[in-house]
């Protein structure tokens with residue numbers, strides 16, 4: 085029987101983007117989609133105003149997290165923030181960054197204290213929070229920082245994009261492509277592979293997960309003619325982990341790792357850099373794919389898309405990736 089602490093803590097994300105709109109649409113779809121109760125850490129007036137703007141009939145209930153579970157079926161529970169936000173869809177304002185960050189921090193505190201089951205985040209405009217002094221590349225890294233700050237324990241957050249047909253895990257993520265090669269150490273590849281294997285087992289319930297590892301260079305280096313990282317850095321880690329009993333293989337040329345037949349041979353692909361992991365999964369299933377952070381002491385998911393500032397005023401945002409993120413957050417094992 086679900087209880088109050090099964091509530092999902094949802095951060096509202098960038099107010100100038102489609103976050104508020106997809107939150108409203110997800111609540112409207114919650115009964116039909118079987119979405120578990122969620123509480124929004126956000127700005128209630130802004131959500132009400134966006135609902136009016138798009139003709140969405142969503143009664144907002146300002147409440148505490150404790151009250152949110154019971155409030156959810158009839159109203160959208162919203163836990164207000166201390167930092168005000170301005171309601172200007174399509175227009176980025178640095179002054180909104182404090183509220184955007186506060187929402188993530190409070191949602192994380194709620195799950196760490198055991199008052200919520202999972203954190204789901206709506207997209208943030210990274211460039212806008214950077215302008216306000218935010219020092220973390222994205223949620224993934226910030227959540228690791230918050231865990232350490234709030235619990236004193238080190239976390240090693242790892243990005244996964246999980247779609248209906250493909251899961252990918254980038255070993256390096258939010259960094260310039262020119263820095264990728266030096267960041268690809270044997271230690272980092274092994275650490276990410278082990279976190280992926282652990283969470284595929286513990287969170288996704290896959291008993292003995294199969295991981296396929298991509299090379300870095302064209303043709304996985306073509307025997308050294310097109311780069312040496314594949315043979316010298318990646319292959320020894322794959323061998324070490326396979327010798328230790330993991331079902332891991334590669335490195336495979338990245339270009340042929342994602343076709344339909346190849347996808348049937350593994351539970352997750354370990355990619356060497358952000359776009360090698362995210363292009364295939366977003367291309368195959370942009371509307372249903374979910375961003376999951378592995379390696380945390382709690383569940384965190386997010387839609388796979390960004391703030392979509394270009395359509396924030398139009399009322400046409402598709403909530404399906406947020407709905408998938410909310411459903412996955414409920415179904416993953418704590």
Ligand SMILES: NC(=O)c1ccc[n+]([C@@H]2O[C@H](COP(=O)([O-])OP(=O)(O)OC[C@H]3O[C@@H](n4cnc5c(N)ncnc54)[C@H](O)[C@@H]3O)[C@@H](O)[C@H]2O)c1
Nearest residue numbers: 206207208209210211386388389390391392394395401402
């Ligand atoms: N989890 C996150 O916080 C997260 C994830 C991805 C991108 N971002 C950030 O979002 C910002 C914009 O990124 P971007 O432009 O590369 O990607 P984007 O996903 O915001 O937009 C790409 C294109 O897809 C469309 N689109 C996106 N989501 C949609 C939806 N739900 N319904 C209909 N159309 C949709 C947009 O209108 C746009 O044309 C950047 O600052 C980026 O860092 C944040």
Ligand SMILES: N[C@H](C(=O)O)[C@H](O)COP(=O)(O)O
Nearest residue numbers: 222223224225375386388389
């Ligand atoms: N790299 C992610 C993507 O493009 O979907 C996105 O930037 C979100 O990352 P965080 O969850 O770390 O914010």
